[in-house]
Amino acid sequence: MANIAAQRIKREFKEVIKSEEVAKCAIKVELLNDSYTELKGEIAGPPDTPYEGGNFILEIKVPETYPFNPPKVRFITKIWHPNISSVTGAICLDILKDQWAAAMTLRTVLLSLQALLSAAEPDDPQDAVVGDSIKKILKCPHANSDCDDKIKRLVDMGVEDHQARVALSSYNWDLERATEQLFS
Amino acid sequence: MEEAMTSSQGGESDMDYSDNECYDEYYNIHDDSDIEQIDPRKIDPEYFEFRCLLEEEVDRLLNETVEALSSILHISPSLAKVLLYSHQWNVNEITKKFRENPTSVLVSSRIEPATTPSSLLLTRYIICPVCVTPQPLDKFYGLSCTHMFCKDCWTMHFEVQINQGISTGIACMARDCVVLAPEDFVLKHLQRPNMREKYQQFCFQDYVKSHPELRFCPGPNCSIVVHSCEMKAKRATCTQCKTAFCFRCGCDYHAPTDCQVIKKWLTKCADDSETANYISAHTKDCPKCHICIEKNGGCNHMQCYNCKHDFCWMCLGDWKSHGSEYYECSRYRENPNIAHESVHAQAREALKKYLHYYERWENHSKSLKLEEQTLTNLKARINQKVMSGLGTWIDWQYLFTAANLLAKCRYTLQYTYPYAYYMDAGPRKELFEYQQAQLEAEIENLSWKIERAETTDRGELENQMDIAEKRRTTLLKDFLDV
Known part of the structure; x- marks a missing residue:
């Protein structure tokens, strides 16, 4: 691994550890190997969002050309968000692509991701299904509790929470059709 | 003639x-x-003045513009290049804007930052924010935004960007800073000769692409750049690889249709052609004896080998009715009652309309290819004649001229169909389709005569060539709007 990259990651690692966000348990990084090429990140779901109370694990891969190229980041924790793939965890965020600047750090990346969780952009989705459902939910203010009800009913029937969500969202939150699919 | x-x-x-x-x-x-x-x-109407330039000549041309601007505005050639690149090489516009408000021009061209930079820390050792190593101040460089980074980091940054194909668009390394690195700054930090060369090559490509008077020849492995002061959708032909293309969009030449319309048409064809291919099969039945016929020549005037019936390949109507002044076949008569019909019928009508034009477009494109075949056959036939003492090689040259003219006319005819498809119904469309029909009739006559050249009189053939070409130029004069 290039000298600059390792040097930078070492330094940034310390920066995150010392930052005030860590003190508040909002962000966290862990080294996965000695060569500083792979890290585990963790961000807390921002308050006043559906993600509040959740901890989201991230996989961070540092390329050889870091910091001249952005780190490769994806969600390990399954997440339902229009700009994050619900299957692979791939993230659609400009600073992880062409808007990356060499002066940015792991701390700024983690904070930007946290900001992305609180400000979704359903019009530019990574996951089209999630983008569409989010737009529908945003249109109808009571939808949220309605969805919770439907999930609860499926869970009561013995379905796992995650499976219930998948089935419901793929059938446009039609409880009958989701049930049919789950028990067929 | x-x-x-x-x-x-x-x-x-x-x-x-x-x-x-x-x-x-x-x-x-x-x-x-x-x-x-x-x-x-x-x-x-197709006359177009242009020059084919070699790379060195383009370099000279660009450098002249750069020097002119840098001497007018008293700025470095490197900054002049950034300005020219962001203003499509329009010296007058830049000069005018610069005289009015130099700061706004420099900010919008990403030469200077929008906000005034904060003052620098002038200690002897500072830490580079990228490689986080403390280094003496004289190792630090920055752009007009005064974001300072060490020399090695700049070099790495440029090499990484260039390897990703970025050249004129390399920005400062600071967060949210959009200031671009000008050429001299980049070259100062690039030592490896192959990187310098790569960078200059990419810059050159960006400059040519941003210059409205220049266009790379689209021919495979051709390095010629075509220059013209007329920025119009006209035909340019590369002197080196002989590729003919539209100067404005770089695609196949498409008069009388304009660049946007042909793009729309080609996308539409790419989307719909599967259906169209399916519907318009490659064979047709003879309208008289119903024997299955495959078209193997360029001409639309068909003669059934079985019953000797003469008919038109397009409309399957009797050929006798095509010969005189009205060549109804190329005209698509729109159903006037369409507004009263259901959505379903409208969709069918739309598909029918598209297929009408697509079929003719496809048909002429196929004919063009078949006529290339005819030309090769023609060569062989002429060879035979010369060998058997029927005239000299020179005597038969007029046939090649005729075949070339036929190809040229048919090419234009092919590109009249997308034009007609996107035209609004009205007297202008009627006039267009009338002229198109006239052209088509003459082209089919010409094709018929060339294929039977030995039995056709030379004078008659040349007369037909003249008529076809006149029809073509008349149509272009009236409708080619570039």
Whole structure:
């Protein structure tokens, strides 16, 4: 691994550890190997969002050309968000692509991701299904509790929470059709 | 006949130098002399002045512009390049804007930052924010935004960007800073000769692509750049690889249709052609004896080998009704009651309309290919004749001229169909389709006569060539709007 990259990651690692966000348990990084090429990140779901109370694990891969190229980041924790793939965890965020600047750090990346969780952009989705459902939910203010009800009913029937969500969202939150699919 | 030919080819003769034209000019020197006095711009709607430049010549041309601007505005050539690149090389516009408000021009061209930079820390050692190593101040460099980074980091940054194909668009390394690195700054930090070369090559490509008067020849592995002061959708032909293309969009030449319309049409064809292919099969039945017929020649005038019935391949109507003044076949008569019909019928009508034009577009494109075949056959036939003592090689040259003209006319005819498809119904469309029908009729006549050249009289053939070419130029004069 290039000298600059390792040097930078070492330094940034310390920066995150010392930052005030860590003190508040909002962000966290862990080294996965000695060569500083792979890290585990963790961000807390921002308050006043559906993600509040959740901890989201991230996989961070540092390329050889870091910091001249952005780190490769994806969600390990399954997440339902229009700009994050619900299957692979791939993230659609400009600073992880062409808007990356060499002066940015792991701390700024983690904070930007946290900001992305609180400000979704359903019009530019990574996951089209999630983008569409989010737009529908945003249109109808009571939808949220309605969805919770439907999930609860499926869970009561013995379905796992995650499976219930998948089935419901793929059938446009039609409880009958989701049930049919789950028990067929 | 030669008069019409030479006048319309006046603009191309210097690039499209085939042997037969050399002979043509040799034999028709007297006809030419009075033509040269007439401005070709007025006679030929397709006349286009352009030059094919080598890389060095383009470099010289660009450098002249850069030097002119840098001396007018008293800025470095490197900054002049950034300005020119962001303003499509329009020196007058830049000068005018610069005189009015220099700061806004520099900010919008990403030469200077929008906000005034904060003052620098002037300690002897500072830490580079990228490689986080403390280094003496004299190792630090920055752009007008004064974001300072060490020399090695700049070099790495540039190398990484260049390897990703970015050259004129390399920005400062600071977060949210959009200031671009000008050429001299980049080159100062690039030591490796292959990186410098790569960078300059990419810059050159960006400059040519941003310059409205320049266009790379789209031919495979061709490095020629075409230059023209007329930024119009006209035909340019590369002197090196002979590729002919539209100067404005770089795609196949498409008169009388314009760049946006042809793009729309080609996308539509790419989307719909599967259906169209399926519906319009490659064979048709003879309208009289119903024997299955495959078209194997360019001409639409078909003669059934079984019952000897003459008919039109497009409409399957009797050929006799096509010969005279109305060539109804190329005209698509829109159903006037469409507004009263259901959505379903409207969709069917739309598909029918599209298929009508697509079928003809496809048909002429196929004919063009088949006629290439005819030309090869023609060569073989002429060879045979010369060998058996029926005239000399020169005597038969007029057939090649005729075949070339046929290809040119059919090419234009092919591109009239997308034009007609996107035209609004009205008297102008009627006029267009009338002229299109006239052109089509003459082209089919010409094709028929060329295929049976031995039995056709030379005078008659040349007469037909003249008529076809005149129809083509008339249509272009009236409808080519570039």
